[in-house]
């Protein structure tokens with residue numbers, strides 16, 4: 575089955591009794607047992623819930639994985655991935671140096687005190703990752719593709735070979751591209767991890783996360799963490815996500831189309847000094863991303879000529895909303911240095927070029943001429 579079909583019919587065949595096309599919301603914490611030692615397959619909703627199962631099987635199929643686990647947020651999903659590191663001799667995790675800010679907070683403030691050692695490197699530089707792996711104490715590599723907000727592009731197949739050569743796992747935070755544009759497991763990654771709050775949900779109405787594993791044994795370990803630590807996605811939110819997924823392929827296509835038009839407009843604007851969008855032919859990540867992925871997503875970062883202009887832009891936008899997220903049908907504008915990336919150290923932000931002149935757009939599905947006019951007005 576092609577992805578569009580799988581998506582359109584997400585959850586549609588999960589109720590053979592009534593034939594409900596929309597997966598029922600099983601708002602039940604517990605399930606009656608037929609007899610001692612017997613189960614319908616569902617005992618207690620932390621362990622498994624039928625609405626969540628409908629979602630998880632869709633997510634596993636979408637990524638070509640053997641198992642998917644849905645979590646209460648993207649951070650809970652990442653937390654479950656980091657909990658897989660339990661080898662006392664190999665406590666190091668190599669992570670993209672410009673990751674989602676919450677990933678840094680989780681690693682530095684929650685995992686580091688319990689002995690896990692995060693090392694941040696440019697994962698777009700395979701050699702830099704190999705040099706870390708050569709130290710022999712790395713259990714896990716986590717790469718974001720493309721990174722955010724600088725949109726640097728790693729070579730996932732090369733990272734997978736390097737990680738496996740050193741007996742480490744490769745996890746890819748694929749929030750920005752989604753399985754519609756890129757399937758990390760096809761390129762050798764062991765784990766795809768998502769903030770489903772973003773494109774998978776797509777409507778800025780649910781906070782959710784997911785972990786998809788290539789092999790079943792690893793999937794079972796993630797499911798163990800999901801049940802043991804308990805940061806599960808509730809049935810209502812699982813249903814919202816199933817509902818959002820139905821239009822994922824269409825949304826990604828329209829959002830990427832709008833994003834390219836906006837990136838081209840910004841690149842030609844006299845008050846814009848730099849644009850980062852891998853869909854632009856001149857972008858450093860362009861060729862490398864399109865060798866691996868079917869599209870470039872819809873996040874566009876740009877720098878204005880003067881930081882004083884930024885508050886004015888954020889206040890005056892009328893079609894874009896000044897809000898901290900991405901991936902939904904509504905276009906958003908974010909200020910990474912003070913919002914999403916505030917948890918990076920100031921010197922790291924400077925070195926990475928996350929300056930106070932950098933603004934990030936999440937482009938939605940609106941009519942692009944309205945979006946362009948909005949930007950034109952605030953850049954005047």
Ligand SMILES: *Cc1c(COP(=O)(O)O)cnc(C)c1O
Nearest residue numbers: 647648649674747749769771782
């Ligand atoms: C938003 C985001 C997260 C965190 O997900 P939540 O759903 O907000 O917990 C992790 N990684 C990336 C790339 C994100 O954009």
